[in-house]
Amino acid sequence: MTMAVDKTTTDREALHARLLEIGNQRYHDKHPFHVMLHGGRASTTQVRAWVINRYYYQSRIPMKDAAFLSRCEDPELRRAWRSRIEDHDGGLDEGGGIRRWLRLAEAVGLDPQYVASTRGVLSATRFAVDAYVAFVRERPLIEAVASSLTELFAPKIHSERITGLLEHYAFADDAALAYFRQRLNEAPRDVEFGLAYVLGHADTREKQDAAAAALTFKTDVLWAQLDALYFAYVVPGRIPPGAWDGREGVAREPTAKEAAE
Secondary structure (H helix, E strand, O other), X not given: OOOOOOHHHHHHHHHHHHHHHHHHHHOHHHOHHHHHHHOOOOOHHHHHHHHHHHHHHHHHHHHHXXXXXXXXXXHHHHHHHOHHHHHHHXXXXXXXXXXXXXXXXXXXXXXXXXXXXXXXXXXXXXXXXXXXXXXHHHOOHHHHHHHHHHHHOHHHHHHHHHHHHHHHOOOOOOOOOHHHHXXXXXXHHHHHHHHHHHHHHOOOHHHHHHHHHHHHHHHHHHHXXXXXXXXXXXXXXXXXXXXXXXXXXXXXOOOHHHHHO
8 A cells, every 4th residue: 555645744855955955065164264264274364354254244133133023924923033133132231142252353352342343344245244134124034034044054063163263273262152152052943943934834846946045045145255255364465445454453462372373
């Protein structure tokens, strides 16, 4: 006797596998800049440039999520999503991923106020991150949620980053790396909800294709940020006008170990 196959279940499993394969091929843990950073081969200037530019992305995440919430008519969806803003912004006086990122900035020898000003951010970083915010603000909700599913792959990169930074860089300690440790707790919760939403609502081939395209777009956003960093701070003589030049916003001189890197 042949068992009937639930096509809905089959479609969900196929879409899940498709999303995972996008991450396997395109996630930015494979980028040469990250390989260099995690392997201890990034200079102090390159680490600082990464912290400065990544802050722009971190600071726009709650803005992206606020734009998403402004479009949600379903109160259940709003209740489930709003914790993402709290995770990054924290309370009025403490907490939040943005504050933890600025502690990392201070640990690597930068002035947190300078980093928060975003004055030295690469133009390509701005364009990539702003495109992501616009995507979430303008595209159908299922695509906006699907674009967040790079979180499927985030715990692995955070774990590798913690290990690599602790092993290779003098600034790395529990306080400096608090952002990444906290995301190990937050990201699985977020992705559980987001993945269930996408798999549950992508009930046509067109919606499945759109969800896959949205996740691909987000991997491009993350990859483009690292391309900009690599071209500006690894390729000699390529820092563009207006970008951080290695001097502004430095709160202290590097230690002997940092200077030798």
